[in-house]
Amino acid sequence: MKAEPAECSVDDALAAPHATVPWTGVRNYQARNFMRDTMRVGDGVLFYHSSCAEPGIVGLAQVASTPYPDPTQFDLASPYHDPNAMPESPRWLLVDVQVLQKTRNLTLPELRADSQLADMLLLKRGNRLSITPVAPAHWHHIRALLSD
DNA sequence: GCCAACGTTGGC
DNA sequence: GCCAACGTTGGC
Numbered sequence: 001m002k003a004e005p006a007e008c009s010v011d012d013a014l015a016a017p018h019a020t021v022p023w024t025g026v027r028n029y030q031a032r033n034f035m036r037d038t039m040r041v042g043d044g045v046l047f048y049h050s051s052c053a054e055p056g057i058v059g060l061a062q063v064a065s066t067p068y069p070d071p072t073q074f075d076l077a078s079p080y081h082d083p084n085a086m087p088e089s090p091r092w093l094l095v096d097v098q099v100l101q102k103t104r105n106l107t108l109p110e111l112r113a114d115s116q117l118a119d120m121l122l123l124k125r126g127n128r129l130s131i132t133p134v135a136p137a138h139w140h141h142i143r144a145l146l147s148d
Numbered sequence: 149g150c151c152a153a154c155g156t157t158g159g160c
Numbered sequence: 161g162c163c164a165a166c167g168t169t170g171g172c
Contacts, residue, residue, distance in 0.1 A: 002170090027168095028155075051170055108171080126153040128169045 001061075001097060002050040002130040010047050010059040013099045020064050020098040024072045025080045027092060031131040035095045038133065039063045045097055046134060046142065048122070049105070056107035057142065065096035103146045116141050 001023065003009070013021045026032050040063060047059035069090035072080035085091040111117055121132040134142075 004170095030155095055171070128154060130169085 001045050002048045004051045005049045006052065009049065010099060010102050013047070013059075013061070013097070014102060018064075018098060019100075020096050022070070023094045023097050024070050026070070026094060026130060027080065027082070028129065031129050032093055034131045034133065036067045036093050039067070039095055041066060044134075044139060046139075047097070047099060050130075054105055054107055056105040056111065057103065057146070058105050059099050059103055060101045060143075060146070061097050061099045063095050064098035067093040067095050070094040106142065106145060110145075114141075114145075 003013075005012075007025075008021055013019060023035065026035065043063040045061040045063060046057045047061045049055055049058050069087075070080070070092040072078040073082040073085040073090065073092045074087055075081055080092075082091060108123075111120070111123055117123060117138055120135070120138050121127060121129070122134075
């Protein structure tokens with residue numbers, strides 16, 4: 001799951017109550033559907049920093065709630081406000097994410113250089129999804145890289 | 149700031 | 161339903 005550190009860094013998330021933050025602002029249907037349909041409480045999450053000086057995986061986290069409506073869609077003051085979203089039929093959902101452990105920055109260049117991660121969705125050419133599923137083999141490999 | 153890639157919008 | 165125009169993402 002990608003976060004812009006200027007908006008919510010792994011440190012920001014760790015500083016939140018229970019190290020848990022609502023994953024606000026997803027405005028892409030595919031990414032929303034991953035949260036709505038695929039994620040389960042307790043599922044592992046790689047916390048990724050994007051749109052910053054050193055993009056990479058910076059923490060291990062877990063899904064900490066079932067999906068629920070993203071309140072920012074109804075907030076006129078929010079950059080994520082969606083005039084087409086109605087409270088009785090929310091368009092955008094989110095899950096809470098709990099950071100379990102900050103890690104070193106496993107940087108994008110490192111990820112790209114690793115042949116075992118060559119077909120990771122996150123690294124696919126042109127991928128702009130802010131949420132992508134992680135294959136078990138990739139998950140285990142990354143866990144091993146981060147535990148050294 | 150550039151730009152490739154991709155998603156969304158809206159006219160037809 | 162098609163598709164051009166436009167907007168956004170995100171690395172560089």
